[in-house]
Amino acid sequence: MHVKVENAVKDYGSSRVLDIESIEFKKGIYVILGSNGSGKSTLISCIAGLNELNSGNIFYDGKKMDFAIRNSICIQVQKPYLFNKSSYENIVSGLKFRKSSREEIETRYNKYKDYFEIEELLSKKSWWLSGGERAKIALLRTAVLETEMTLLDEPTAAMDIESSMRAENLIKDMAKDNRTVILVTHDVYQAKRIANHVIFMDKGRIIEMGSMEHVLNNPTNKLVKQILNI
Numbered sequence: 001m002h003v004k005v006e007n008a009v010k011d012y013g014s015s016r017v018l019d020i021e022s023i024e025f026k027k028g029i030y031v032i033l034g035s036n037g038s039g040k041s042t043l044i045s046c047i048a049g050l051n052e053l054n055s056g057n058i059f060y061d062g063k064k065m066d067f068a069i070r071n072s073i074c075i076q077v078q079k080p081y082l083f084n085k086s087s088y089e090n091i092v093s094g095l096k097f098r099k100s101s102r103e104e105i106e107t108r109y110n111k112y113k114d115y116f117e118i119e120e121l122l123s124k125k126s127w128w129l130s131g132g133e134r135a136k137i138a139l140l141r142t143a144v145l146e147t148e149m150t151l152l153d154e155p156t157a158a159m160d161i162e163s164s165m166r167a168e169n170l171i172k173d174m175a176k177d178n179r180t181v182i183l184v185t186h187d188v189y190q191a192k193r194i195a196n197h198v199i200f201m202d203k204g205r206i207i208e209m210g211s212m213e214h215v216l217n218n219p220t221n222k223l224v225k226q227i228l229n230i
């Protein structure tokens with residue numbers, strides 16, 4: 001899906017939290033980095049249609065948001081809510097909500113369940129899971145939907161190193177077949193490992209963007225240079 005954000009402004013009271021002239025997302029993994037409060041979550045929640053811009057436009061393959069587009073986008077928010085059901089029920093809950101057939105649910109579940117070692121978690125009610133365990137179940141619930149565009153807000157923040165690596169493999173697979181992933185993270189190393197494109201934000205604005213390779217080799221912004229340790 002080709003998403004174009006134009007002249008996007010979002011204000012909360014008198015404070016402007018998003019002020020973006022233009023940005024486009026096509027296929028691959030786009031990683032958004034930036035300090036706390038720089039507008040990363042606001043941007044992706046506006047793209048997902050969870051939040052409204054005060055002014056500006058977002059076009060999806062040249063069109064405005066509608067029901068079909070909404071169904072081809074999935075956002076995993078920073079603190080995903082899990083139902084107080086088994087981990088299995090949580091993983092397939094989005095598919096059930098979208099009225100997938102029983103066969104489809106089983107096929108998708110089996111396709112994704114081994115990205116993490118979740119055997120022990122399956123019988124547990126989600127409310128008893130640790131933070132990292134919940135993060136794995138949430139990411140699987142997002143992955144099984146196989147949406148054309150997936151927006152992820154710090155999905156690995158609570159995971160241990162090995163689990164983060166597994167999650168990164170899953171995220172790479174979410175961007176296969178010309179699909180798009182937009183990942184918000186504070187982990188520059190993670191960005192270096194998996195990003196095709198990188199966007200740096202500061203105070204609601206984009207201060208640097210481009211292919212990962214280009215930005216790594218030719219950062220122009222002083223803050224970006226510092227973050228990348230260049």
Ligand SMILES: Nc1ncnc2c1ncn2[C@@H]1O[C@H](COP(=O)(O)OP(=O)(O)OP(=O)(O)O)[C@@H](O)[C@H]1O
Pocket residue numbers: 012017034035036037038039040041042043
């Ligand atoms: N509903 C709201 N009402 C008022 N201010 C808000 C609201 N939601 C977000 N903000 C403010 O908007 C700014 C941008 O927030 P946002 O969550 O997009 O930042 P972020 O870059 O994702 O930060 P972090 O890295 O800490 O997750 C922050 O200053 C935040 O306090």
